[in-house]
Amino acid sequence: SHFPMLHQAPGVEELLREGCSLFRERFGGDPEAAGCGPGRVNLIGEHTDYNDGFVLPMALPMVTLVIGRRSGSSTVTLCTGSPDADEPKRTSFPAPTPDAPLKPGAPKWANYVKGVMAHFPGGCPGFDAVVISSVPMGGGLSSSASLEVATFTFLEALTGYTSPLSEKALVCQKAEHEFAGMPCGIMDQFISVMGKQGNALLIDCRSLESRLVPLEDPELVVLVTNSNVKHELSGSEYPTRRRQCEQAAQALGKKSLRDATVADLAALQGRVPGVVLQRARHVVTEIRRTEEAAKALQDKDYRKFGTLMVESHASLRTDYEVSCPELDQLVSAAVEVEGVLGSRMTGGGFGGCTVTFVYRNAVEKVVNNIKAKYKGNPVFYLCTPSDGARRLKI
Numbered sequence: 130s131h132f133p134m135l136h137q138a139p140g141v142e143e144l145l146r147e148g149c150s151l152f153r154e155r156f157g158g159d160p161e162a163a164g165c166g167p168g169r170v171n172l173i174g175e176h177t178d179y180n181d182g183f184v185l186p187m188a189l190p191m192v193t194l195v196i197g198r199r200s201g202s203s204t205v206t207l208c209t210g211s212p213d214a215d216e217p218k219r220t221s222f223p224a225p226t227p228d229a230p231l232k233p234g235a236p237k238w239a240n241y242v243k244g245v246m247a248h249f250p251g252g253c254p255g256f257d258a259v260v261i262s263s264v265p266m267g268g269g270l271s272s273s274a275s276l277e278v279a280t281f282t283f284l285e286a287l288t289g290y291t292s293p294l295s296e297k298a299l300v301c302q303k304a305e306h307e308f309a310g311m312p313c314g315i316m317d318q319f320i321s322v323m324g325k326q327g328n329a330l331l332i333d334c335r336s337l338e339s340r341l342v343p344l345e346d347p348e349l350v351v352l353v354t355n356s357n358v359k360h361e362l363s364g365s366e367y368p369t370r371r372r373q374c375e376q377a378a379q380a381l382g383k384k385s386l387r388d389a390t391v392a393d394l395a396a397l398q399g400r401v402p403g404v405v406l407q408r409a410r411h412v413v414t415e416i417r418r419t420e421e422a423a424k425a426l427q428d429k430d431y432r433k434f435g436t437l438m439v440e441s442h443a444s445l446r447t448d449y450e451v452s453c454p455e456l457d458q459l460v461s462a463a464v465e466v467e468g469v470l471g472s473r474m475t476g477g478g479f480g481g482c483t484v485t486f487v488y489r490n491a492v493e494k495v496v497n498n499i500k501a502k503y504k505g506n507p508v509f510y511l512c513t514p515s516d517g518a519r520r521l522k523i
């Protein structure tokens with residue numbers, strides 16, 4: 130690598146080899162099918178997806194793989210190569226039937242697989258499989274969506290049943306809602322299904338229409354910085370934000386905040402608590418910023434794009450209140466370096482990662498500045514926009 134200070138995630142081929150040998154070790158014999166689902170980083174459009182708004186994510190080179198074969202019985206056995214320390218690495222349970230549907234339980238990592246199995250439209254046979262991933266777990270790069278989408282893709286390969294792509298993303302979202310108790314929007318599963326190499330994807334989360342936006346200027350890179358913190362709030366605050374947005378839309382007589390304008394916000398004054406007005410202001414302005422940013426990227430107006438990223442972060446920090454000191458420090462340390470176009474928190478917030486848009490020749494300076502100023506233990510990834518879900522040949 131030209132950048133020894135960056136984390137080098139294993140390539141998909143290498144991870145596949147590792148996963149296949151883990152399978153042989155745990156189950157004996159060869160696997161017959163493999164599904165791959167990437168993680169994601171969102172460039173702009175945060176907390177807009179569940180408001181029917183726009184988002185602009187890209188799929189990552191870091192992926193989760195589900196590799197396996199039919200068990201020849203009604204039993205499913207899963208092994209993971211990267212478990213949470215205090216959970217078993219192996220678990221067995223019966224494949225779901227109409228009379229005995231699956232329910233979430235322990236270990237937690239298996240719930241993402243179970244949730245997808247529960248709703249796989251082709252029906253689900255017994256199988257043996259290993260789960261292996263290069264997406265940092267719980268790091269805000271959608272490790273969970275990548276596992277859901279890898280599972281769905283694996284089941285398609287195993288059974289021969291295939292779904293339309295938007296159905297695939299919706300089933301994976303439902304798995305997250307029902308089996309992880311996380312009332313997420315559609316962004317993470319959608320980009321993991323639909324990502325394309327060399328492109329970001331502008332997604333209209335109302336119609337589920339999407340448009341590729343090329344992002345492959347050799348002079349520019351997307352630097353992801355993992356804060357390596359995750360605050361407890363991340364679970365409980367998300368549903369609260371969703372309710373506050375619904376309350377604001379309702380007070381305006383709109384179906385969702387997608388239908389509200391900046392001018393409408395004045396009408397909220399005095400009719401909802403101040404904090405609800407703040408939440409609405411973030412969402413309404415963020416949806417506009419995302420549309421503008423997609424246009425700026427299309428036009429190669431990188432300065433403009435970066436400025437919108439910085440405005441997005443400020444809005445998430447002060448109006449939406451989903452940032453934290455660590456993310457603010459990472460963003461401040463990034464933007465003060467010459468050659469940085471923009472930087473912001475990415476994903477749900479309260480920890481996780483920042484995304485920085487920077488000239489390639491300034492990467493080393495950014496990394497050094499962050500290392501000097503950030504009090505935690507940051508990990509850096511250089512990310513190229515990558516392909517979405519696919520089957521892998523074994």
Ligand code: GAF
Nearest residue numbers: 175176313314315316476477
């Ligand atoms: C999480 C959710 F899963 C997404 O749906 C999205 O709402 C995001 O937070 C915030 O933009 O990743």
